[in-house]
Amino acid sequence: MGRKENQTRWVEKLAESQKKILELIKINPKISKKEMSNRIGINTTAIDKNIEKLKQKGFLKRIGPAKGGYWEIVSDAQ
Numbered sequence: 235m236g237r238k239e240n241q242t243r244w245v246e247k248l249a250e251s252q253k254k255i256l257e258l259i260k261i262n263p264k265i266s267k268k269e270m271s272n273r274i275g276i277n278t279t280a281i282d283k284n285i286e287k288l289k290q291k292g293f294l295k296r297i298g299p300a301k302g303g304y305w306e307i308v309s310d311a312q
Contacts, residue, residue: 251276252284256293256307263304
């Protein structure tokens, strides 16, 4: 199985909120957690937990500081 197929399977296993977070970051890598919370309709604590899971699974990483930095989608599985 190729890397792309494997990544696609992982995306299919993500929670709906995690998929939405990746979609929002793809559109705007500098999006804030507060804005994600407002757009998805879950609180910022849930955003934090989902981002942590995405980072652990290797989908997401933060580049730069909390203020002024941006999100990077590590795998282009979407």
